[in-house]
Amino acid sequence: MPKPAKRKHDWKHATLGIHGDGRMKHAHFAVSTPIVQTSNYYFENTSDVYEFMKAKQEGRTIREHEYGRYGNPTQQECERKLAAVEGAERALLFSTGMSAVILTLMTYMQPKSHIIFTSDCYRQTRDFATNMLSRFGVEVSLVDPTAVAIEKAIRPNTHVIFTESPTNPYLRVLDLPAIVKVAKRHQALTIIDATLATPYNIKPLDMGIDIVIHSATKYFGGHNDLLAGVTLGKHDLLNDLYCMQRMIGAMPGPFTCFLLERGLKTFGLRMKQHNGSGLAVARMLESHPKIEKVWYPALASHPDHAIAKKQMKGFGSVITFLVKGGDRETRKFIDSLELFLITPSLGGSESLVTQMSMMSFFDYTEEYRLNIGIVDNLVRIALGLEDVEDLITDLEQALDRI
Structure with a gap:
């Protein structure tokens, strides 16, 4: 290549x-x-195969592809x-x-x-x-x-x-x-x-x-x-x-x-929306009386806020936080959300929510989970491309139910 x-x-x-x-x-x-849509690429004759292999051995390129696993x-x-x-x-x-x-x-x-x-x-x-x-x-x-x-x-x-x-x-x-x-x-x-x-x-x-x-x-x-x-x-x-x-x-x-x-092709446009929504929602969550703690690098309360401000242009749309209470309150909050889908992953057009202890660490022992900071009221949300006002309204109404 x-x-x-x-x-x-x-x-x-x-x-x-x-x-x-x-x-x-x-x-x-x-x-x-x-x-x-092909798994392989043909040659016209054995001379073409020989010239292709010789060129590849010498670090030259006379054609790009020979087999689908190689590109x-x-x-x-x-x-x-x-x-x-x-x-x-x-x-x-x-x-x-x-x-x-x-x-x-x-x-x-x-x-x-x-x-x-x-x-x-x-x-x-x-x-x-x-x-x-x-x-x-x-x-x-x-x-x-x-x-x-x-x-x-x-x-x-x-x-x-x-x-x-x-x-x-x-x-x-x-x-x-x-x-x-x-x-x-x-x-x-x-x-x-x-x-x-x-x-x-x-x-x-x-x-x-x-x-x-x-x-x-x-x-x-x-x-x-x-x-x-x-x-x-x-x-x-x-x-x-x-x-x-x-x-x-x-x-x-x-x-x-x-x-x-x-x-x-839409990466730059989407990232502007993700960054803007992430900051707005993080600020709302940090000020909400039913949220115990928020992790989002743009917030002054984040342990690496100074480093993040120096290194990062924006801070994305993933926010991690603790719901006040325990497993019961956290599950009720998540179940009350209307716009957030309960599933892992992030960065897509739909907003997602995960109770970390249940979805990503369920098969770990409780002792191990707690040792690495995965408590029952730890929630991670990944904002999508919905209007941020609608996302904030949805989060507020779900928090009001606990």
């Missing part, structure tokens, strides 16, 4: 989501990216635009966000090495770190989401620092330049899952982070109708991951890539 040309334009998110960094020619001069034109166009939006040299698409997380970690981890994770993180990432990595001879530390805690956990064999920012579910925001300094001092690779921020709100690569991962299911797709993940970074750094991707084959199909690329 050829290296991308140096960026020619200083376009913003809405433009990049539609065009990428320039325009690629499409079949039949189609404006929208065509869905190339697809619809996928390639989507990756091109994702890289442009992130400001990355290269993007690699996977079938889900967790596919991107796990295969990226498996590519860059080393036997008998040590990986640091933040203790507040997505449940499946935590489970992979604590339950699976030891099988590969990898040691793991889960630490507070601060540069100080990360540096204290550094060992001679620390090879990777894996973070989220904001974290899930408490929306902690890490001081990324400080973490980059720690990583460089100890020659560790930095990987961040920035799903909850998106490149609209934070640019980890510009701050020196090596690799960025997103669940493209969320804000990039934006309509609760697809599953995908993406890993982004420098072209040469991702070569090993590309080989892993070709081997494992956990990439999305052409139709998913079409939906994702279509979602990117």
